[in-house]
Amino acid sequence: MQITGESKIVLIIISMILCASCAREAYNISYKGVIVDEETNCPLAFSEVQSFCLFQQNIDESGTQKINTKTNTEGEFLLKFNKGYKISLAIEAEDYINQFIQFKPQPNHAPDTIYLKRKLIYHSSTETPTTDLP
Secondary structure, X not given: OOOOHHXXXXXXXXXXXXXXXXXXXXXXXXXXXXXXXXXOOOEOOOOEEEEEEEEEEEOOEEEEEEEEEEOOOOOEEEEEEEEEOEEEEEEEOOOEOXXXXXXXXXXXXXXXXXXXXXXXXXXXXXXXXXXXXX
16 A cells, blocks of 8 residues: 555645644643732732643543642642643632633743732611701
């Protein structure tokens, strides 16, 4: 059986597509971050971090690995995934606006600082008029 010129081109294109789809994943992902107040740069201790890492489960299907953690007293957290091509973070801290972040994992990723904005809290004061009744 001899492979013709057109067949070789088709075979090369299919091989390139398969290689490109596998190459988009990173392996042994370690992501370190710190959560701080946007105005004061003070660390936000015990903030909740929900993370989702998408990975290629098979040739046409993605899987998700989920990790929930809290920051330490210095606002730091560490996430570790076996493999993946996209990470999503949902960050919550009391009295702060929730933040959602998505990114592609990079090898030798430097720690990220994530800034949260404080919620505006409006206080209303209602005065009740008093009348002097006889």
